[in-house]
Amino acid sequence: MRLHEYQAKGVFSDAGIPTPDSRLATSVDEVVDAGDDLGYPVAVKAQVHVGGRGKAGGIEIATNGEELREAAESILGMDLKGYHVDRVLVEAAVDFVDELYLGVTMDRSEGEPVAMVSSEGGVDIETVAEETPDAIAREHVDPAFGMHPYQARKAVYDAGIDGDVASDVSSVLSTLYDLWADSDASEAEINPLMVTDGGEVVAADAVMNVDDDALFRQPDLAEMEEESYSDDLERKAGEYGFDYVRLSGNVGIIGNGAGLVMATLDLVDHYGGAPANFLDIGGGAKAERVANALDMVFADDNVDSVVFNIFGGITRGDEVARGINEALSQFDEIPKPVVVRLAGTNASEGMEILDTELVQVERTLEEAVQRAVANAEEVNS
């Protein structure tokens, strides 16, 4: 789960990390009031879950009320990479002499947390990581002990940050690590951490992602969840609790297990088709879930044909077959041809139940995919 910037800043600030004064606003008038309140210059920042907001026109600086009104009018209501902007953060702009980067994440190849510091903040850190990896100091942390203070200092000095500011930056990094660990975050980032003329440090941006699997023990954070979707289908998938990704093709794909669904996508592509989506119904799906999956894929106007690929382990073929029958029995006429391939646990029971008047059945994965691709071609011929 990703927090909005204003939420992450609240969490960081509560933990003791300095952040600029700010207000959340949902209308142009509220934005202008906030600006008058905070004093100029101020930054207006769209609160949407997309990267590169600045470049996309989602962040502007205003030096007076008139500029602020214009900025508010241009940002509020805009469409930012498919997401509607209905809230902005109005924030006192910070006068800075230096911009740093601090981040904590899980290094999956080491299976250990890693804290990162760079003196090249304020820019796209992925680019820095790729082009000049040495510009980022990395310190792995033993999760049983947490980050020792010396590790925070070491990372900061390794990043070439010294002088009076080093101890403040170390302290922010320690706090950032602790809050990362305490909140079951997958990622906590400050980019940039601004250093002011007076030698103060201020988190001018805040990024925080929380491990969805740990939300059960992070009730305060779970409450902040504000899902935003770029379209109705993604919203629907969120409501049904599916792993779903919309793609640009016309062959709808439903399967169980991420690996098998991805392999099905690849096979559609291999046989000259184009996948319309990735949809994993997950393990042990009951009939209702299967019906919801079909509902989702039918709701996508781009879909011309559907392939259902189930290899039962924990999922049982008879349950899947019941779900397919149930979903399709609601239609007088099936909106798009459906090819089903069932294997594994209770597959033969499933095949007996499956209403073959409604669906086409194929024995192998290859045959099923080829048939679905052919069905899609037929619609377009």
Add this chain to the structure above:
Amino acid sequence: MSVLVDDDTRVVVQGITGGEGKFHAEQMIEYGTNVVAGAVPGKGGQEVAGVPVYDTVHEAVRREDADASVVFVPPAFAGDALFEALDTSLDLVVAITEGIPTQDMARVNRRLSETDTHLVGPNCPGVITPGAAKLGILPGNIFSAGNVGLVSRSGTLTYQVVDNLSNRGIGQTTAIGIGGDPIIGTSFVDALELFEADEETEAVAMCGEIGGEDEEQAAKYIAREMDTPVAAFIAGRTAPPGKRMGHAGAIVSGSGTGTAESKINALNDAGVPVGATLEEVADHIEGFL
């Protein structure tokens, strides 16, 4: 021969009183697995699926001489269940549970590094030596005994590959589903090491997917250490960058690492043929034998 499990493996099922635990304990027993006990706090003294249940794993191990466990404990308690299993010095722990918080797994992983235990998973289908024993949720009927080792990050992909092999009359020594989570116990390299050391394993099929760098590391290991031929499949060639495809691991960062292309290239460079389809993987394996 086989790796990790055989006829003698004595299994304790953690979480045997839950719905999945009970169902799959029965399935494992039916398959012939030597399930000797269950372990569930507060349920000691009961009997489930014909085996005695103990309150602690320690007691199950002491009384029934178990040397492996399979974990069906819900995610909130699974981290603790894994610590408990590791504390009893079992040879093998298989964690089926999906959705264990990543930071819990980081701490488990840290503890694991101080033990001699093999942890497989979490969020995995388990381990099976056809005809001898299965620990997990894999559908036993599709497997057949033979001389091909199998290691996979994806459960259902494991089944598909096995099905393709079994249909051609090619059996398996052991199949290991290592799971798709960001932090797992047994890695591709660990599994490949086991297969390389196993005299009966004449070829290995490996199923990877986009995300992470495990396949790239496996490629280096294969080039450096392995005589046993390996054929691979990488799922997610058509996945768009920046999108998460189900598994926590199955995300393409878009920066060149973790993509299907980088994995396929690394494997090809190590002399490993990568099938464009799963049937092609079976073709390669058939060619090795």
